[in-house]
Amino acid sequence: MASSLVISTTTTTITSIATEILNRQLSDGQNLPPPPLSQTWQVILNTFIHHFLKFLNLLNKIPGGPVVLRYIKSSYQNDPIRSLFEYCLFIFALTYFFTSKKKENKSEIVKFSSKEIDELCNEWEPEPLVKEVINLQEWQLKSIPEIVGQNQFNLKKIIINNNTYNDEKQSIKNFASQDFLNLNENQRIKDAAEVEIKYAGVGACGPPNFYGTQDVHVRVEEDLAEFLDSEQAIIYGQDYVTAGSVIPAFLKRGDLCVVDRNVNNAVQKALIVSRADIEWFDHNDMDHLNQILTQLKPVLDKQKPIKRRFIVTEGLFANSGDIVNLPKIVELKNKFKYRLFLDESLSIGTLGITGKGVAEHFNIPRAEISITIGSMANSFASSGGFCVGVSSMVHHQRISSNAYVFSASLPPYSAKVTSQAIKVIKENIDSRTGQSKLMTTLHKITNYTYQTLSRSSNTNLNCYFDIVSSPQSPMIHLQLKETYREKLNLPLLYGNSSFITTGKPSQYPNKFDEYFNLECFLLQKVIDLILTKSNILLTRSKIILEHEDLPVLPPHLLINLSASVTKSDIDMLVESLDAVVYSIFKNIQAENDLINLTNEILNY
Amino acid sequence: MPEVFTRTIPNAPEDDRPLEIISDHEYGKLTSDEYLYTSKHPVGEPFLKPEEGEPTYIIYLATYLNFLLLIIIGHIRDFFGKIFKPKEYEDLIEIDGYAPWYDGFESFYVRRLKMRIDDCFARPIHGAPGRFIKCFNRKRDGKYGYLYDGTSRECLNLSSYNYLGFAQSSGTCTDFALDCLKYGTSACASRLHLGTDLHKKCERVIADFVGKEDAIIVSQGYGTNANFFMSIADSKTLIISDELNHASIRFGIRLSGAIVKVFKHNDMKSLEKLIRDQIAQGQPKTHRPWKKIIIAVEGLYSMEGNMCDLPELIRIKDKYKCYLFVDEAHSIGALGPNGKGICDYFQVDPNDVDVLMGTLTKSFGATGGYIAGSQELIDKLRLDYITQGYSESVPPPVLGQMISSLSVINGDLNPGEGKERLQRIAFNSRYLRLGLKRLGFIVYGADDSPVIPLLIYLPGKMPGLSRSLYDLGIAIVVVSYPATPLLSARARLCLSSAITKEDLDDLLIKLSDVGDQFFLKYNSKKLPIEQVLSTLVEDCKKTNLDF
Numbered sequence A: 001m002a003s004s005l006v007i008s009t010t011t012t013t014i015t016s017i018a019t020e021i022l023n024r025q026l027s028d029g030q031n032l033p034p035p036p037l038s039q040t041w042q043v044i045l046n047t048f049i050h051h052f053l054k055f056l057n058l059l060n061k062i063p064g065g066p067v068v069l070r071y072i073k074s075s076y077q078n079d080p081i082r083s084l085f086e087y088c089l090f091i092f093a094l095t096y097f098f099t100s101k102k103k104e105n106k107s108e109i110v111k112f113s114s115k116e117i118d119e120l121c122n123e124w125e126p127e128p129l130v131k132e133v134i135n136l137q138e139w140q141l142k143s144i145p146e147i148v149g150q151n152q153f154n155l156k157k158i159i160i161n162n163n164t165y166n167d168e169k170q171s172i173k174n175f176a177s178q179d180f181l182n183l184n185e186n187q188r189i190k191d192a193a194e195v196e197i198k199y200a201g202v203g204a205c206g207p208p209n210f211y212g213t214q215d216v217h218v219r220v221e222e223d224l225a226e227f228l229d230s231e232q233a234i235i236y237g238q239d240y241v242t243a244g245s246v247i248p249a250f251l252k253r254g255d256l257c258v259v260d261r262n263v264n265n266a267v268q269k270a271l272i273v274s275r276a277d278i279e280w281f282d283h284n285d286m287d288h289l290n291q292i293l294t295q296l297k298p299v300l301d302k303q304k305p306i307k308r309r310f311i312v313t314e315g316l317f318a319n320s321g322d323i324v325n326l327p328k329i330v331e332l333k334n335k336f337k338y339r340l341f342l343d344e345s346l347s348i349g350t351l352g353i354t355g356k357g358v359a360e361h362f363n364i365p366r367a368e369i370s371i372t373i374g375s376m377a378n379s380f381a382s383s384g385g386f387c388v389g390v391s392s393m394v395h396h397q398r399i400s401s402n403a404y405v406f407s408a409s410l411p412p413y414s415a416k417v418t419s420q421a422i423k424v425i426k427e428n429i430d431s432r433t434g435q436s437k438l439m440t441t442l443h444k445i446t447n448y449t450y451q452t453l454s455r456s457s458n459t460n461l462n463c464y465f466d467i468v469s470s471p472q473s474p475m476i477h478l479q480l481k482e483t484y485r486e487k488l489n490l491p492l493l494y495g496n497s498s499f500i501t502t503g504k505p506s507q508y509p510n511k512f513d514e515y516f517n518l519e520c521f522l523l524q525k526v527i528d529l530i531l532t533k534s535n536i537l538l539t540r541s542k543i544i545l546e547h548e549d550l551p552v553l554p555p556h557l558l559i560n561l562s563a564s565v566t567k568s569d570i571d572m573l574v575e576s577l578d579a580v581v582y583s584i585f586k587n588i589q590a591e592n593d594l595i596n597l598t599n600e601i602l603n604y
Numbered sequence B: 001m002p003e004v005f006t007r008t009i010p011n012a013p014e015d016d017r018p019l020e021i022i023s024d025h026e027y028g029k030l031t032s033d034e035y036l037y038t039s040k041h042p043v044g045e046p047f048l049k050p051e052e053g054e055p056t057y058i059i060y061l062a063t064y065l066n067f068l069l070l071i072i073i074g075h076i077r078d079f080f081g082k083i084f085k086p087k088e089y090e091d092l093i094e095i096d097g098y099a100p101w102y103d104g105f106e107s108f109y110v111r112r113l114k115m116r117i118d119d120c121f122a123r124p125i126h127g128a129p130g131r132f133i134k135c136f137n138r139k140r141d142g143k144y145g146y147l148y149d150g151t152s153r154e155c156l157n158l159s160s161y162n163y164l165g166f167a168q169s170s171g172t173c174t175d176f177a178l179d180c181l182k183y184g185t186s187a188c189a190s191r192l193h194l195g196t197d198l199h200k201k202c203e204r205v206i207a208d209f210v211g212k213e214d215a216i217i218v219s220q221g222y223g224t225n226a227n228f229f230m231s232i233a234d235s236k237t238l239i240i241s242d243e244l245n246h247a248s249i250r251f252g253i254r255l256s257g258a259i260v261k262v263f264k265h266n267d268m269k270s271l272e273k274l275i276r277d278q279i280a281q282g283q284p285k286t287h288r289p290w291k292k293i294i295i296a297v298e299g300l301y302s303m304e305g306n307m308c309d310l311p312e313l314i315r316i317k318d319k320y321k322c323y324l325f326v327d328e329a330h331s332i333g334a335l336g337p338n339g340k341g342i343c344d345y346f347q348v349d350p351n352d353v354d355v356l357m358g359t360l361t362k363s364f365g366a367t368g369g370y371i372a373g374s375q376e377l378i379d380k381l382r383l384d385y386i387t388q389g390y391s392e393s394v395p396p397p398v399l400g401q402m403i404s405s406l407s408v409i410n411g412d413l414n415p416g417e418g419k420e421r422l423q424r425i426a427f428n429s430r431y432l433r434l435g436l437k438r439l440g441f442i443v444y445g446a447d448d449s450p451v452i453p454l455l456i457y458l459p460g461k462m463p464g465l466s467r468s469l470y471d472l473g474i475a476i477v478v479v480s481y482p483a484t485p486l487l488s489a490r491a492r493l494c495l496s497s498a499i500t501k502e503d504l505d506d507l508l509i510k511l512s513d514v515g516d517q518f519f520l521k522y523n524s525k526k527l528p529i530e531q532v533l534s535t536l537v538e539d540c541k542k543t544n545l546d547f
């Protein structure tokens, strides 16, 4: 690269002289003695011209070359200045082409001799690949529950923190799984899986575009599209990568998205990768959204050609369990001409009378949502993610969406399981109300649980916890009450807000936060105690604080409901939760009590 | 019988052949002990760049012209298409104040080049993609559509990533996977929320298999890489990445926010120079020393068919105190005397590599990826790796397939079967590679690689090759720019233990014919097919696969 630079500068300075010599060469075609010039110039010039003529000769031999040669000659004869200009342009293009590879700022590079570099290399001491898990965090490792046997509602045996919980007489009720419709235990689903594995084996052994698409994959895409009333569907091998692959396929640098401040981690990462411009609106705050869209309008009206614009939000929020205000968003998006991207990973299969997600919940046609993504690993008891929408959008993903193109297809049996799950959900639809029986069961128990939880007789629960999720969400989020958190001097939010304030995500992962750790531990104590006392397995939101790019809500105690939960299960759960909460929280009434838990953490 | 065409893909036809025949078509029986080989790199010998033939420059020129022509015609068609068939271009223009889904410029290549040969891609199949693969017959109908007549063709399978032939619908592993259905069809929670004993067991089996202290599993190979790097790197880390690294690695690095430098594919000299310069210069602007430097490479490059120079990489990383990440997606199972991947092949201690990543999608007939490393690393990742917290964990039948296939390779299950699989893939790879070389084809990659890229160069020949082989009952993958460099469009042949030597003979004969027909034998040296086949078995077992 450096040499091409040198050549180009010398050549431009000597062009004028070269012109003259070339003049003769081209018009006469024979060597005349060169004009008197200083020695060095002459050498350079001679070699240059020599090579140039050789090049011209070569040109003559290549097919099509004579045409170029004739062009050079004629242009030169007609107008030497133009020819000179063209020549300079050519050189410029060449140098530009060769130097355009990203080059560091030259002035920044310090020159070292090889010996100095050796020394620097010897001196350099890198940090370890990862920092060890600190002892304050080790309890988190130990608290990952390990079920012995199937992940189902009635568990026989479970291991947490090296303690084995199994009661001969009574099963452990599992409120930690995300199998909302309890299809993971459904024999017909298992049978479908068995038939498919016996037909096609387990893995698909190839990306969809290279012999990885099987009949069952196409079937499940058709089934999903039909189930969600949209033109086409596309499936992905994992739910988490879906957002990260779909969003960057459509949102490029210069495009705009207006995003809810509380979106889940998958969407956060997707937005970072897309490099689109981002505006944030307060969580589910439609006035704020309206205000932002109004402010942006004058600028966007001038845009030519117009860029893609999206409103990005979630159906049922993973972080807080509340439901998007879809009717208002749809109204706004149509008014301001935005498209809507909706992550329905948790809402499809849990909301709506036939499980079709928030769109059905609010009675809004699916067509209003330009891109819907979802997960097959929750309610459908399968694996993978999917995206539905209009054909041209889906078709574009088949060639431009990273996780679709560069990864093997979903195992065929998983595709089959999803198809079967959709069939089961659609069965037994009440002809009068249009409700699916399975969904009704889930909705009823969800409703009952919220009622029971918010009864005024649960004095302790009410004293320490707020229910923050929407009353339709089968994932119930319980957050420590603000007044209580204040008393313990716990912050309102964790993490950092750099993404929101500066528009750029923080360059470093969030640091370990002691209070966050303590608060999580407090919830774990509840989980452990209620498991010991009443054979009930709850869970908590397991936020990986380090990699959250948005401000993080306090940790939540989670109760995941499923269609097989009965009212008596709920009665028992609420009653014992109330007691457990009392026995744990009565001793923790000030910041110091909280900090004293550190000892317990270390000995967990 | 009048043919009935449908626009949707038909259901898989019933297969009423006896189980014996079906399983033989998924995994062919070994016909002679002659056809076995053990592949490993001689310890201490340098890893040489494999010799790759070069076509005459006319071919390069023709390739350029080929592209030029396609691009010019594409633009002409775009120009007139927009005027005369505006309906077909609706996707590219603003409608009612909404920007198009994608740009015309960005999609030009796909619309105007790929769409012309769309039938060579995404052929739908049914059944296990073993020794033979059953593709639905179809013909094009309009721009995107196809018409299916309900029949399918059984093709010799050189397209699936099925190195050890575990893509089977019956047998030890399938039975084991079916048995795991008692754990359900799905994990229904992230690993951090809930695991099962099966997950734990699988992690243990993988860690032991690759020779690391512990391992973590993820439900997809792509997702493993795409979300991994942010757990080990931040903006003060330098990641040095091979220019041909897989998209998932590049995506993961981009997400981590680390600074990336790219070195020329497999060029250890330029890598060393880059590291020296970078340590000396430090971070941009501030010139502070880097926090750490991570070298990211793949064990076996699936488009090139060659391996990384692991011994040299380890020397460099030790000398300069860097960390080494090796993606074993294609090498695990497929390479080494014990199938334990690139470390096994080069006989180096797996503990010399800091992070071993791999997928079980390719050799083991399962799906998903793993990260294996020291206890310290894995413990940290369990809490810090976002796929552990936010994504589904691996479903039970897949865990079953992972555990059983690894146990077969280990010899813990069905002793002898694993060994045979390993030796068959090693033999098959060398046999086909040498055969192709001698026939005059230009192939890339290392002798022992089970991936054989066969160079086509001219993109115009891709559909011809793909279609004629399909008609002859052979399924291959053709790729060109942007998946490969502009000039080197290629067919990729992925071998499998499931394929027999007789299949390969048949393949060589057919390929030889087709190669003549399409002028694909670019090498000046070539032998007639009879002569090639006569000595191939002995010759392919010699140390060097010279012409």
Ligand SMILES: Cc1ncc(COP(=O)(O)O)c(C=O)c1O
Binding pocket: A237, A406, A407, A408, A409, B220, B221, B222, B223, B225, B246, B248, B298, B302, B327, B329, B330, B359, B360, B361, B367, B368, B369
């Ligand atoms: C090097 C490499 N890494 C990762 C992957 C992704 O693996 P999977 O197909 O299991 O998602 C691939 C697959 O093509 C690959 O070649």
